[in-house]
Amino acid sequence: MPGERVYPDEVAAAFPAxxxxxxxxxxxxxxxxxxxxxxxxxxxxxxLVEMYDDFDPADRAQGVPPVGEDRVRDWLxxxxxxxxxxxxxxxxxxxxxxxTLVPDDESTYELAIFVHQxxxxxxxxxxxxxALLGHAQTEGAEFVWLSVERWNRPAVxxxxxxxxxxxxxxxxxxxxxxxxx
Amino acid sequence: xKVLVGIGGADDSLDALExxxxxxxxxxxxxxxxxxxxxxxxxxxGGLVAEAEAALTDAGLPxxxxxxxxxxxxxxxxLAESEGFDQIVLGGGHRSPMGKIKLGHIAEFVLLNARxxxxxxxxDAG
Numbered sequence: 001m002p003g004e005r006v007y008p009d010e011v012a013a014a015f016p017a018x019x020x021x022x023x024x025x026x027x028x029x030x031x032x033x034x035x036x037x038x039x040x041x042x043x044x045x046x047x048l049v050e051m052y053d054d055f056d057p058a059d060r061a062q063g064v065p066p067v068g069e070d071r072v073r074d075w076l077x078x079x080x081x082x083x084x085x086x087x088x089x090x091x092x093x094x095x096x097x098x099x100t101l102v103p104d105d106e107s108t109y110e111l112a113i114f115v116h117q118x119x120x121x122x123x124x125x126x127x128x129x130x131a132l133l134g135h136a137q138t139e140g141a142e143f144v145w146l147s148v149e150r151w152n153r154p155a156v157x158x159x160x161x162x163x164x165x166x167x168x169x170x171x172x173x174x175x176x177x178x179x180x181x
Numbered sequence: 182x183k184v185l186v187g188i189g190g191a192d193d194s195l196d197a198l199e200x201x202x203x204x205x206x207x208x209x210x211x212x213x214x215x216x217x218x219x220x221x222x223x224x225x226x227g228g229l230v231a232e233a234e235a236a237l238t239d240a241g242l243p244x245x246x247x248x249x250x251x252x253x254x255x256x257x258x259x260l261a262e263s264e265g266f267d268q269i270v271l272g273g274g275h276r277s278p279m280g281k282i283k284l285g286h287i288a289e290f291v292l293l294n295a296r297x298x299x300x301x302x303x304x305d306a307g
Contacts, residue, residue, distance in 0.1 A: 062281035075280055082278070102278040110279045147281060172289055173281075 005108075005167045007143055007177045012163045015134035015180075018087050025122035028091050032131040035086040035098070048088060049073055051095035056117045061149055062173060065114060084109060085139065087132045089124055097124050099132040101144060109136065111146040125158050133162065137180045144180060147173040184210045185266040185297075187257045189219025190229055191285055193272025197302040198233060201270050202240045212237070213245040215260060217253035221285060254290030261297040269295055273303035 020032040035044065052065045052072040060067075066075050079100050080086065089097040097115035104110050111132070115125050136144065145167060148155050159176050167177035186201045188194040198214060205212040214233040216226050226248055234244040249256040261269050269291055274284040284292075284301075292299050 062283065063276070064280045066280070078280070100279070104278050110277055110281075112279050112281070147277065147283065171284070171286070173283060 005145055005175060005177055006165075007145075007167065007179050008163075008165045009179075011179050011181060012133070012137075015130045015137055015162075017134035017138045018131040020127055020131045020134075022123075022127055024096075024119070024124050028096075028119075028122070030089050030091055030096055030124060030127070032087050032089045032128055034131075034135050035088040036080075043093075044088070045076070047093060047095045048076060048098060051098065051116050052076070052114070054116065055114065059114075059117065061152065061155075062147065064112065085132060085136045085141070087128060087135055089115070089119070089128045091119070097128045099128045101132060101136050101141065104145075107141075108143040108145060109141055111144050126161065129158065129162050133178070133180060140181060142179065142181045143177065145175055145177040147175050150174045182208070182210050182267045183213075183265065184268050184270055185213050185215055185257065185261050185264075186270040187215050187217055187253070187287065187291070188229060188233065188272075189217045189253055189285075189287060190222030190224030190226075191219055191272055191275065193275055193285070193302070193304070194219070194222075195272070196304040197270050197272045198236060200302045200304070202236050202242065205242055206240050212242055213247065213266070215257055216246065216248045217256060217287065218250070219253055219285070219287060253287045254294065257287070257291055258295045258297075261295060266297055268298045268300055270300045270302060273301035 018032050018034045024030050049072055053069045055065055082102055084103050085101040087099050096119035099113035101109035101111050113129050164176040164178045168175040186198055188198050216229045230246050230248055233246045237244045271288045274282045
């Protein structure tokens with residue numbers, strides 16, 4: 001069981017598991033697929049690196065994603081080698097967004113999601129986060145938390161929309177949490 | 182420059198100490214270390230005092246180490262103000278498994294409440 005963080009009592013509704021295909025608000029065909037560590041090193045991994053390498057530094061939060069291709073590769077290697085869950089939103093062979101769950105202890109995972117600037121505002125974030133939660137739910141994950149800068153209202157609104165609740169709001173960053181199973 | 186380093190035992194505070202000692206050796210900063218009680222750390226304040234004294238002495242600096250009681254953030258702010266320090270130095274936070282930076286509670290309090298300049302030390306090998 002998690003420590004001080006407060007999780008909702010209610011288990012969230014079932015989320016759609018990947019693959020999830022849809023047309024985004026700009027008419028682009030997007031597919032969200034799960035992405036595992038074995039993809040590291042291949043063309044798909046390079047496409048993911050490229051998305052982060054081209055990510056607007058102004059949209060970074062709490063120091064992630066890191067800046068510079070080498071640091072991006074190191075950071076992604078660290079994320080993917082852990083026993084967590086990842087999904088990537090594809091527009092053809094270009095990465096539109098990525099969401100990840102990194103294990104914190106045996107039953108809790110930390111969530112982060114990034115949508116590239118040219119794909120923001122088209123409803124992709126909601127689909128990506130739902131697919132990630134659906135993937136983790138299917139695999140039996142229970143508790144998911146995240147931290148978000150409290151002034152990042154669009155992000156907080158997205159998290160609330162999919163069912164996250166405020167778990168702790170005493171710091172510059174607020175924490176939100178959801179119960180999947 | 183008169184510098185006050187606050188350490189409560191979290192790893193980032195020890196990085197701040199190390200960096201400040203190094204800088205004091207190079208620049209001649211007048212360094213004081215304040216050991217505070219950080220509820221987020223398991224290290225015991227007595228041990229921290231000894232550790233800080235050793236770090237200063239090893240570097241050939243005067244062993245100015247003070248143990249502060251009470252609320253750590255406000256004790257640091259008050260000491261910095263009442264004794265005319267130019268800068269408070271603190272650890273710059275720790276990273277979550279995801280790699281996100283999270284500031285400690287003491288740093289958040291001091292940043293918002295100090296009249297003194299505040300320096301956060303970040304030790305990022307990556």
